[in-house]
Amino acid sequence: MKNEEVARLLREMGDLLELRGENGFKVVAYRRAARSVESMKTDLDEVTRRGDLESIPGVGKAIAAKIDEYLRTGKIESHERLFRETPPGMAELLQISGLGPKTVSMLHQKLGVSTVAELEAAAREHRVRRLPRMGPTSEKNILRSIERWKKRSDRIPLGVALPIAQKILGSLKKVAGIENLTLAGSLRRGRETVGDVDILATSSSPEAVIRAFVELSGVEEVLMKGPTKASVIVDETVQVDLRIVDHRSFGTVIQYFTGSKEHNVKLRHVALSKGYSLSEYSLTRVADGEEIFFDREEDLYRHLGMEWIPPEIREDQGEVEAALARRLPRLVEVSDIKGDLHVHTDWSDGLHTMEDMVYEAQRLGYEYMAFCDHSHGLAIANGLAIDRLVEKMDLIAGLNDEVEGFSILVGTEVEIRADGKLDYPDEILGRCDVVVASVHSGYNQREREMTGRIIEAMESEHVDVIGHPSGRKIGEREAYEVDLERVLEAAARTGTAMEINAHPSRLDLNDRWSRRAKELGVKLAINTDAHSTCGLSAMEYGVKTARRGWLEKGDVINTLGLQDLLRYLHRG
Known part of the structure; x- marks a missing residue:
């Protein structure tokens, strides 16, 4: 990674020097050194220890000194000075795919363009097409690249990146001669958002694999193609990098x-x-x-x-x-999950029937499932009035008689009202096997009020799980103001489980708070909050979050078999 970072800095220095109209030989020297460093199979630290930096093709005394400076300090002062002396917008223009220093200089000289916004305006006003070697197609490509650049400034949610990566892996597995095909980077670590998709592999025919990669269906733009590495854009904004490395x-x-x-x-x-x-x-x-x-x-x-x-x-x-010390936890796995304790059906705001959801749960190998449709206070989600919930309970009893080897649990996602009271009376909640209590309104309450509201709900003997405890939606909505430390302390005291909501836009509790819950002895439930049959597949995102929180099988209640789970739920 240091080799790549140094190569990037040297290449940027060459680009910035050309942008300023500096000596062409110096520009070429930096680019040649960048290519040599990037293609090295020896770590720069090791080369430096041997005193061999100047043996790298294209690396003379001056560039060697800059590489050494980076390895010692993590920066190159002359690189930072070039950036400071270059108008910020001009340096930013170099990040637009398809624009090199010569084109950026021409746009600046001919049209006075110094920022991405000014370039976009010039292209929309059809001024770019009038320049030498440009035209309507170039103008269109510039606008498309600007749109991608804008979107790529945001990190990619795990729920977007992982399916894209899995599809690409599925296609690459069919390429002859490819081995050890593996995700890398923050995606392999299961972070809730990622920058790019990184893929590694080995092959005896790396150039053939790279060629197949850049020609995959879905590739919209090839950013870079070399003998062992390529970068492409898919799905409008997602960058995917493939590296072919030595097997040994x-x-x-x-x-x-x-x-x-x-x-x-x-x-x-x-x-x-x-x-x-x-x-x-x-x-x-x-x-x-x-x-x-x-x-x-x-x-x-x-x-x-x-x-x-x-x-x-x-x-x-x-x-x-x-x-x-050989005391790592044995992290929970998807195969440990025995059922889903928070699922919606078409009785409230779900898309599919209970029968459809049961069939899919059985296909996934589950032993049980809890239908937790919304309570009547959430009218926008077609929440169930008491009489409808009772009707649904009777229907579930009938389904349990018909389905073999699988148990349907009566549940509800009961609304925690603004004053901390629950949306159903105790006599109704007492008839449920699983009660998930959640906040869906009044997000603007102050921290003290919201914290007290959730803790009061946990004081109920009927509440088993607090659903999506922080209320955040990744990239859409910040968490409401709540003191999660106090909430978890109350959960430990009341024996209430916290949910890791596996929906990729939630992942709530997140990894940090899930680990804190474990430290306090709080149990967790990994649920999908599925509103359709395909939503049940989100379980893997919740498990990744749980693993990042160091959770083991024993920390998660829906790894229990049915009878042990019922004993846990009915312990009061």
């Missing part, structure tokens, strides 16, 4: 490119303490320079005297120390 180094490469940066720094310190230097390509014995290669990530961790660390918890939050 795959273990260290996948570890490195999975991250996080903080985890990798800690792992390098561990390696140094044991007499090794760790790079993305190998583990090198400092004493004699012998390189040790790993084609499996597990073997690298084992060689360092550690347990293999699941990608989801590689955030330098104590996982390295736990792995060295």
Whole structure:
């Protein structure tokens, strides 16, 4: 990763120098050095330790000094100075796909364009097409690139990125000669949002694999194509990077490119303490320079005297120390989930019938499911009046008689009113197997009021789970003001479970608060809040969030078999 970052900085320096009309030989020198550094298979740290920076093709004394400066300080002062001296908008224009320094300079000189906004205005007014070597097609491509640039400034939700990545992986698996096809980066770690989609693989025919990758259906733009790496745009704004690496180094490469940066720094310190230097390509014995290669990530961790660390918890939050002490948790898995305790049907605002949802749950291998349609106070979601809920209870009893090997639990997602009271009386809640209490209104309450409102609901002997406890929607709505520490303390006291809502726009509780819940002894329920049969597949997002929160099978109530679950729910 350092090699790539240094190459990027050197390339940017070349671009900025050309933008300023500097000496052409200097521009070419920086670009040549960038290409050499990017294509290296040896880590720059190792080259520097040997004093061999100037042996890199295109790297002379001046550029070597800048590389050394970056490795020591994390920055290149002359690069930052170039950025400071270049009008901000001009540097930003270089980020628009298809615009190089020469084109940006021409746009500035001929049209006075200095910002992306000014370029967009010029293109919409059809002034760009009048320039040399430009035309209507160029103008259209510029506008399309600007739109993509605007959208790509935002991180991509996990629920958007993962299906795209899985589809691409499915296509690449069919390419002859490809091996070790694996996601990397923050997507492999299951973060709730990601920057780009990173994919690694090995192959004896890397150029053929790269060619197949850039020609996949769905690829809308090829940003870069080399012999072992390519970057493309799919789904309008999502950048997907594919790297083909040496098979013998795959273990260290996948570890490195999975991250996080903080985890990798800690792992390098561990390696140094044991007499090794760790790079993305190998583990090198400092004493004699012998390189040790790993084609499996597990073997690298084992060689360092550690347990293999699941990608989801590689955030330098104590996982390295736990792995060295061999006390890592056995994280919960999708296969541990026995059922879903928060599902909607067409009785309220769901799309499918109870029968449809049961059939899909059985297909997924579940033992049970709780139908938790909204209570009557949420009229906008067609919430159930008491008589309709009772009618539904009777229907569920009949369905349970018909369905073999599967149990349907009577549930409700009862609204927590603004004053903390619940939307159904105790006698009705007492007839439910599962009561999920949630907030869907009054989001503007102050922290003290909202916190008290949720805690009062938990005081009810009938509330089993607090649904989507913070109320946030990723990229759409901030969490309401609530003191989650107090809420979790109350949950520990009352024995109320907290939900990890697996809907990819929620993932609520998030990983940090899920881990805190575990520390306080609070149980969690991973539910999909599905409003359709396909919504049940969101469980994997909730499990990823739970894994990032260090949750084990025993921390999650819907990993229990039916009888144990019922004993837990009816413990009062």
